[in-house]
Amino acid sequence: MKFDWNPFHKKKQETRSGNSQKELPISDDLSQNIKRLSDEFGDNSEIIIRELNTGMKKDIRVVSIYMDGLVDQTLVNEFILESLKLNHSDFDKNTPKKDVFNELRMNALTLSNVKVINDWDQLVLTILSGSTLVMIDGWNEVLSGETQGWEERAIQEPTSQTVVRGPKDSFTESLKVNVTLIRKRIKNVNLRVETFQIGTVSRTNISIMYMKGIAKDDLIQEVKRRLEKIDTDSIIESGNLEEFIQDHTSTPFPQLVNSERPDAAVGNLLDGRVVILVDGTPFVLIAPATFFQFFQSPEDYYQRADIATLLRLLRFFVFFLSLFAPSIYIALTTYHQEMLPFPLLINLAAQREGVPFPAFVEALIMEVTFEILREAGVRMPRAVGQAVSIVGAIVIGEAAVQAGIISPAMVIVVGITAISSFAVPSFSIAIPARILRFLLMVSAATAGFYGMILLVIMMAAHMNSLRSFGVPYLEPLSPFNLAAQADTFVRLPPKVKQKFTFKRDNTVNTANPLNKEGDSNG
């Protein structure tokens, strides 16, 4: 079913940790444990095993273990090593080890989060997550202190979803920071966080957040069920995860919203959606997603309703342009010339004079050129960026027209398409437009507007067949939901909206993911 490309995949059964499946006890012999550790980690130079003696007579062997680089060295030095070295009451070799362990656990370690570990797998995982372990010779339980502290990117301004007015913070690569960014905006006990570890090799931390009481239980269960069902070695980015939990694979349309803005996540949480955070990526996933959500920017809610509405309508128009502009041009100039106003027709006809390619090929060349430029612009080193844009501008804009290979009007059309595809607020919804644009161009070249309208109906049907976590993709347009119109194409001001609809946005609330039957009393 899935393409199995990963060589680790076969070892899955062996490496899988399954919490209760294969519980390995920890030996009470310290030397044996150390040996076992060094065996497992191999020649790994990062693992630091520091032996020291404590107790009244310095005759109790204690070891602290941590991964260099994952821990905050100061924390380890001051709160673990320092506290271990202190003379602890009157312990000596003969004190029962249990007492020593408890004493260390209760009184010695001056860290806030200290846990007891008694499972080997857990132990390894804890080291790898950046905690510091304290082992005592002769006791089979281990203490772990949270000492994570590695270099992290600071919270910065969002780069891909910027706003003029609104909060300027964005998620970072750290799961903890990300949870905090959301948490500090909603001071409510009903904001729940649940954490999973996914990926048999990478063991990536993944948290889901939701508002208990607002989000539907069915939805939460469904999200959890899908997360638990994931069978993979690693999750590196939220994009990986998206592919595992989305409803439909063979569609260009994104079925989960991603955002790097905490305020957007918060807004969605309060609308009853579930936010999925993946450790190591500044993008969170929001489920369920509908098509129209991709056209909403958090800024819509920070600006006055009138301009927000106009901008939202503009975005739909822009999406329409980026999807249809080249194909409409092709259909108009090769099939339905009679639709053009007379002066424009003459103008276009004059431009076409001597252009060697049919309009379809011309458009194809330009669109592909544009995609190449765009890809080059994203991937290339910053330093050569200027060169590419100059070459691009000269090649596309000037030389092609000068040489008479491309008509100037076509350059305008491609330019509009390009700008439009960048003006769509969500990058992920610009992608289906990018792909479908070419299909539309083919249909326009085949049967003009007739081919296009058929393809458009098929596209609409295709989108109608999609569901994201049980919510119809085109909700609230189809199935039609009058109450939700207050915040779909337009945004009514809150006071008006309250009159318009009694309930809060019930796009999600009424959705019933388990029962395939959407609520539809439109």
Place this chain on the structure above:
Amino acid sequence: MVKEKISSGQFFALLNLFVFGTILVVGSGLDAKKDAWIAIFIGIFGGILLFMIYYYLYKLYPDLSLIGYSQKLLGKYIGGFIGLLYIPFLIYAAARDLRDVGGLIGATVLSQTPSLFVSGLMIFSIAYVLYKGMEVLARTAEIFWGLVIILSMLGSLFFFLSGLINIKQVLPVLEFGWEPVIQAVYTQTIMFPFGEMVAFAFLLPYINNRKKVLKTGISGILVSGILITYSTFINLTVLGVDVVTRSQFPLLSAIQGIEIMELIEHLDVIAVLTLVIGVFFKTAVFYYAAIVAMADLFKVEKKEKLIFPTAIVILYTSIIIADNFPAHLDEGKFALITIFPLFAVGFPMLYCLIAFIKEKASKHKHGRTNKNTSV
């Protein structure tokens, strides 16, 4: 019984598009000349009566399609046989609509493209939508209903702005009295477009809110009926009765005349697209009804399997039913007084009668034995 469900709003949209479907393309009731619009308006009430018949049967057997209750009422074999007859009927109706599109597109936007290609693209697009299921069809209809309504409102605004409407052209009303109007009502406008609604007898079990079916159905017929009355009226006022009766596609000829500020003109291509949307859904409804009929009759579990072969049959039928477009239209007139009344009125009436008698009988029995529950 049926897993997929459509809402009453979607039913309304589907019914509307179904009624607009081909009638906006070719027009109906033109035997009544200047009073064609009156003929269509009266036809609405005929349509409502017809719908009541289907609704009566639906209420008795809310989970069954026409095939289902046909077998229940007349027995497995006779009922099955009549049901069997419905399959070619529905396929024929779908093929007729497909042919309408072929003719329309061929005469306007793609004059040199073979109509096999035009119809082929259409039927395969429909097949794709039907693969996605009834629910997807209905929800897509909902969206395009909105689009069609917006476009037609714009269209009529343009008609008013361009000053083409000349009410005098439909005067005098009832120039030749009621006779030709009534004639046109029962030879044309009841059957086309309203009699074709028999296809919905196969789809009614899909509706999720059973209580609303009657209300939605009647309001759907009323709204769409009034809109086509309006469109016929506009055609007559813009073109005059002579041109309308001479045109193959009256609405298109009327729209061609729109000219506002030298900017909004040549709108006929857009009009063609609007018409294509209507015909798309109309054909889809017949097509799906045929699939439902086959699935019911031959107890096919997976309807999807039937879709592709049926598409080819419909496509082929649409090509062979007539040699040319005028012959096709002529045949349509003939079909409206022969085939359509039989299937749209004849059989359903028969079922109604039998069901009525059966119910009476069972009530009778029920009263005596006090044992049986109703059918």
Place this chain on the structure above:
Amino acid sequence: MAKRLLVVFLMLAVVCALLTGCWDRKEMDDFSIVAALGIDKVEDEGRYEVTIELINPPEVVGGKEAASGRSSTTTIYSAKGDTLVSAIRRISQQTPRETFFPYTQVIIIGEELARSGIEDIFDLLERNQEFRSTPRVLIAKDNTAKNTLSILSPLEKIPAEKLLKTSKVSGESLGETISVKVLEFGRKFTSEGIEPLASGVSIIGQSEDGQSQSNIEQTTPNSLIKSEGVALFKKGKLVRWVDREEARGILYVINKIDRAIVTLDCNQKTKALSISVTDTRTTFRAFKTERTPAIDIHVKQEAEVEEVLCEMDVADRHSILDIEKQLEEKTKQEIEKAIEIAKEENSDVFGFGEAINRERPKAWRDIKKNYEEIFPELEVNIQVDAYVIKTGMRKETYRRE
């Protein structure tokens, strides 16, 4: 399965787009745009001579695409044939490209053809989907359509545009010509109780000179196109030209006047007062007299004082009343004259018959057969209400002593 179907569909589409299909695809440089269509009657080599005016887009647009400004913006082709289509096909022997008709702006009919009957030419214009219903119909007065189309015009690069605009502008500012769409013209042809009208165009100066580029390079061109007169038809044949005030009278009745300039008398001085009619609304009704139906025409006019060449105090209410009265009288006269002409030619261009049909269907059924005899006898009552609503920027003229 659904995916497979989509794949099939797309493959079909791609294959068609790239290899076989696209039967209807035509690039913009595959065809040339027809701006005007002229139809003349000929005796030899068929029935009609069709003249088309093709646009040369690069020349019209100018700029670097234009081939050094040598060629002209339009080219005229003509050919003869028994039917219009056969003539048009014959033209394509001369033109390098396919002809493209949807943008035909005007259809010019030579006077000779118009006089001998044009009912046959409208079938093509209606039937063929390339023709629209919006081109205006013009009649080449005292000339052939071919000659008229050949005149190059200053100001407008495309002669057809020039024709269209001339007829429109003169219709708007003088109220003596009318712009008629093909659709309307054709409709009046076929309807009972109404006859069509069309405007005329004529050539001033020698027409040979007008065909060369040099014509438009002079400040006083040798040849010019002039929009002039209204042609009355009767059963598809041109029967009479009417001009100026008579034409205006007709247009008053059929409610086609936007603006008109009327000269009135001022005190003792004749024709010294220019009044511009800014709005005219005409309604007419049929009513029944004892014998036959009769027509009531009601005209409502709004006017402005444009120019005063005499001593008159236009600020005075009485003089305004006087002007209004004069205007009413004048309009009435013009209408009466126009009706008289129409009756002479027995051509019901006003649609009185239609009005009777509309309002007195029963009476119409009786007289339909012999309407031709009844129309000249038809009783017509005219009532005009004129209102002067503006008198310009001055109250009284400066010549007042």
